[in-house]
Amino acid sequence: MSEYKYTEYFENEVLRKRPYIKKEWCIKVIENPLKVERQEYNRFRF
Numbered sequence: 001m002s003e004y005k006y007t008e009y010f011e012n013e014v015l016r017k018r019p020y021i022k023k024e025w026c027i028k029v030i031e032n033p034l035k036v037e038r039q040e041y042n043r044f045r046f
Helices: 008-017 023-031
Strands: 037-039 043-045
Touching: none
Parallel strands: none
Antiparallel strands: 037 043
16 A cells, blocks of 8 residues: 555544545555546545
8 A cells, every 4th residue: 555645634524524434445545546637726536
């Protein structure tokens, strides 16, 4: 598994509000997406 950096927002807001989400799940989706959508401001939706 590659090493990933997490934004402060993700660490402090997303994971705090959704304690059921595991970082491993996020990595799995990023490495094996079903679909990728490019968004504004250099953001992506997987």
